[in-house]
Amino acid sequence: MLSRNMQAALNKQIRIEAESSQIYLAMASYSENKGLEGVSQFMYDASDEERQHMLKLFKYVNERGGQAHVSDLVEPAAEFGSIKEMFETLFKHEVFVSQSINDLVHIALEEKDYATHNFLQWYVAEQIEEEAQARTILDKINLIGDDKGGLYLFDNDIKQLNVVSAAAPTV
Numbered sequence: 486m487l488s489r490n491m492q493a494a495l496n497k498q499i500r501i502e503a504e505s506s507q508i509y510l511a512m513a514s515y516s517e518n519k520g521l522e523g524v525s526q527f528m529y530d531a532s533d534e535e536r537q538h539m540l541k542l543f544k545y546v547n548e549r550g551g552q553a554h555v556s557d558l559v560e561p562a563a564e565f566g567s568i569k570e571m572f573e574t575l576f577k578h579e580v581f582v583s584q585s586i587n588d589l590v591h592i593a594l595e596e597k598d599y600a601t602h603n604f605l606q607w608y609v610a611e612q613i614e615e616e617a618q619a620r621t622i623l624d625k626i627n628l629i630g631d632d633k634g635g636l637y638l639f640d641n642d643i644k645q646l647n648v649v650s651a652a653a654p655t656v
């Protein structure tokens with residue numbers, strides 16, 4: 486059985502994952518409008534994946550005798566300045582999500598809720614991968630600089646990059 490405190494913290498994370506899905510959907514629209522097919526597909530996939538992260542938490546809360554909560558969401562930005570700035574925003578967002586997962590792990594340990602602690606390990610591993618992938622993408626974009634031809638090649642390149650652990654979460 487989840488404590489009230491743990492339940493509230495998990496519900497907050499459900500909201501964060503749902504908002505992540507919305508942010509990446511907005512990024513999909515932004516890049517699709519720029520004619521970047523590969524980047525937009527990457528963002529659509531990333532958005533789907535965040536929904537899976539949300540659902541996995543959602544089902545866990547209910548499974549443990551709590552009640553998963555569907556909240557309102559903050560509307561994401563529609564403009565990101567440039568593709569480079571968009572990926573910088575994505576990276577910063579993933580660092581924020583990692584911090585939030587760390588806070589959850591901390592609460593689980595404080596409360597000696599080892600089941601939740603165990604459940605959260607999947608997210609800890611996922612965040613390491615997501616941050617690493619965002620860093621790899623940013624490195625590539627920094628290499629390209631302002632070169633339009635480079636951006637075209639990058640857009641093709643990113644089609645080969647599967648969103649991290651696309652096969653993973655079994656909800």
Ligand code: FEO
Nearest residue numbers: 502535538582615
């Ligand atoms: Fe669900 Fe990208 O963190």
